[in-house]
Amino acid sequence: xxxxLQNIGYLGKVPCSYKSSPMAAHFELHIEQGPHxxxxxxxxxxxxxxxxxxxxxxxxxxRDTHTGTTAFEHRADALYAFARMMVRAREVAAGKGCxxxxxxxEAKPGSVNTVPGEVSFSLDIRGPETELVxxxxxxxxxxxxxxxxxxxxxxxxxxxxEWTLDFDSPAVKFHDDCIECVQESAHAVVADxxxxxxxxxxxxxxxxxxxxxxxxxxxxxxxxxFVPCKDGLSHHPEExxxxxxxxxxASVILQAVVRYDRKRFA
Amino acid sequence: xxxxLQNIGYLGKVPCSYKSSPMAAHFELHIEQGPHxxxxxxxxxxxxxxxxxxxxxxxxxxRDTHTGTTAFEHRADALYAFARMMVRAREVAAGKGCxxxxxxxEAKPGSVNTVPGEVSFSLDIRGPETELVxxxxxxxxxxxxxxxxxxxxxxxxxxxxEWTLDFDSPAVKFHDDCIECVQESAHAVVADxxxxxxxxxxxxxxxxxxxxxxxxxxxxxxxxxFVPCKDGLSHHPEExxxxxxxxxxASVILQAVVRYDRKRFA
Numbered sequence: 001x002x003x004x005l006q007n008i009g010y011l012g013k014v015p016c017s018y019k020s021s022p023m024a025a026h027f028e029l030h031i032e033q034g035p036h037x038x039x040x041x042x043x044x045x046x047x048x049x050x051x052x053x054x055x056x057x058x059x060x061x062x063r064d065t066h067t068g069t070t071a072f073e074h075r076a077d078a079l080y081a082f083a084r085m086m087v088r089a090r091e092v093a094a095g096k097g098c099x100x101x102x103x104x105x106e107a108k109p110g111s112v113n114t115v116p117g118e119v120s121f122s123l124d125i126r127g128p129e130t131e132l133v134x135x136x137x138x139x140x141x142x143x144x145x146x147x148x149x150x151x152x153x154x155x156x157x158x159x160x161x162e163w164t165l166d167f168d169s170p171a172v173k174f175h176d177d178c179i180e181c182v183q184e185s186a187h188a189v190v191a192d193x194x195x196x197x198x199x200x201x202x203x204x205x206x207x208x209x210x211x212x213x214x215x216x217x218x219x220x221x222x223x224x225x226f227v228p229c230k231d232g233l234s235h236h237p238e239e240x241x242x243x244x245x246x247x248x249x250a251s252v253i254l255q256a257v258v259r260y261d262r263k264r265f266a
Numbered sequence: 267x268x269x270x271l272q273n274i275g276y277l278g279k280v281p282c283s284y285k286s287s288p289m290a291a292h293f294e295l296h297i298e299q300g301p302h303x304x305x306x307x308x309x310x311x312x313x314x315x316x317x318x319x320x321x322x323x324x325x326x327x328x329r330d331t332h333t334g335t336t337a338f339e340h341r342a343d344a345l346y347a348f349a350r351m352m353v354r355a356r357e358v359a360a361g362k363g364c365x366x367x368x369x370x371x372e373a374k375p376g377s378v379n380t381v382p383g384e385v386s387f388s389l390d391i392r393g394p395e396t397e398l399v400x401x402x403x404x405x406x407x408x409x410x411x412x413x414x415x416x417x418x419x420x421x422x423x424x425x426x427x428e429w430t431l432d433f434d435s436p437a438v439k440f441h442d443d444c445i446e447c448v449q450e451s452a453h454a455v456v457a458d459x460x461x462x463x464x465x466x467x468x469x470x471x472x473x474x475x476x477x478x479x480x481x482x483x484x485x486x487x488x489x490x491x492f493v494p495c496k497d498g499l500s501h502h503p504e505e506x507x508x509x510x511x512x513x514x515x516a517s518v519i520l521q522a523v524v525r526y527d528r529k530r531f532a
Contacts (some may be wrong), residue, residue: 068474069498080352081372083349099333101333197327207335235377235379
């Protein structure tokens with residue numbers, strides 16, 4: 001990282017450390033990256049927590065065979081095993097109020113008439129509590145082993161599955177004082193909106209995605225503000241947040257910082 | 267093709283045509299590429315036919331969304347739809363005594379925390395009769411549409427699926443005279459084997475894979491000879507045929523040619 005920054009002339013003099021650059025608190029403004037605010041017609045999300053997530057890479061090892069000459073019962077089809085695993089992952093995660101997603105997949109050798117003998121894929125498990133994510137993982141480890149064992153059992157050479165943990169981010173609860181400052185500020189900013197109950201424009205919300213605030217929250221009181229985005233899309237060319245929503249968010253974060261500062265010296 | 271051959275100095279003077287290079291018949295010797303002969307301890311397969319197959323490329327179009335912020339009911343997950351399709355494909359094909367296989371898959375955009383909005387994959391459908399392959403295709407077109415429609419229905423933007431036919435090879439029945447020559451030759455070649463019933467070392471067999479003989483059979487009487495290969499593997503570094511099996515196969519094809527020639531002028 002240091003040499004990369006040096007190469008582009010961006011290495012500064014201030015050490016990258018919460019001790020050298022102390023903060024009293026951390027507030028972060030972000031688009032929701034999800035559909036809840038926009039579909040409910042709400043203006044501000046008061047972020048109380050960030051869900052837990054774990055990222056894995058999995059390999060399924062089966063056996064390359066010819067698609068035309070190998071009966072189903074003689075196959076150890078790593079891609080078919082993957083397909084069953086992905087269906088199972090949603091079933092198990094949904095049953096525990098969690099999410100499980102596959103974003104990356106590669107099948108080898110990658111030929112139209114060869115049953116893939118090796119598949120690797122990413123698995124992203126998320127949930128409101130660290131414990132729930134661990135439970136989903138445990139159930140999927142058992143379930144995937146069972147699926148792998150069934151595929152190729154007929155030839156005595158069943159598939160097997162290997163897991164590698166790439167990233168583990170436990171659930172984060174934001175700081176009560178910060179959350180309170182964001183909530184009061186949000187209510188104040190939307191107070192003039194032309195609706196009967198302006199408080200209904202503000203909702204507490206849990207972040208599904210990870211953010212810088214996950215890391216600052218380990219050191220200083222932290223919370224976040226969400227504003228709506230078009231169709232809940234992010235990391236995508238269609239990502240969009242209206243100027244009004246940007247302005248609302250900026251007002252809320254400014255007021256939250258001021259409120260927190262007053263509270264600190266009160 | 268012509269310019270490629272010219273570039274490497276391989277363009278010859280003889281026209282590539284069954285008219286310029288007439289053949290009375292065509293016999294082809296091949297490893298089985300499947301496990302039937304080797305697992306039954308048999309020595310020769312008399313190939314009577316080649317199963318039908320169709321190769322397709324399919325695209326599933328859904329919607330890229332964030333894995334952490336998009337509930338299952340808000341997703342149009344093209345990869346999840348694919349997983350259900352692959353499970354369905356085996357179910358439908360097996361029910362009709364056919365095969366369905368996916369060898370190639372690509373999911374876009376290919377990021378661990380993005381639900382894939384686009385998946386493309388190959389589909390190889392095979393069966394003993396051209397009609398059966400068509401029936402599997404028909405049932406899968408209906409089934410895949412149903413799976414696509416369910417994924418993303420919650421947001422009114424369901425997945426959709428597109429099919430492209432890449433290759434269509436109807437079932438082939440080889441020529442009775444050629445089959446007879448191969449069968450008589452096979453019985454003659456294994457006659458001295460140290461088993462009670464040497465005829466049990468020879469079996470009629472249908473080819474699961476395509477071969478040159480599929481094309482020659484359109485012009486001249488044709489059939490094939492199969493010999494066992496290790497674990498039924500082919501197109502693979504572990505592909506192996508013993509010297510004895512190679513010799514058996516060579517003897518059978520030589521005798522078949524001689525027998526056919528005698529029959530022709532008898």
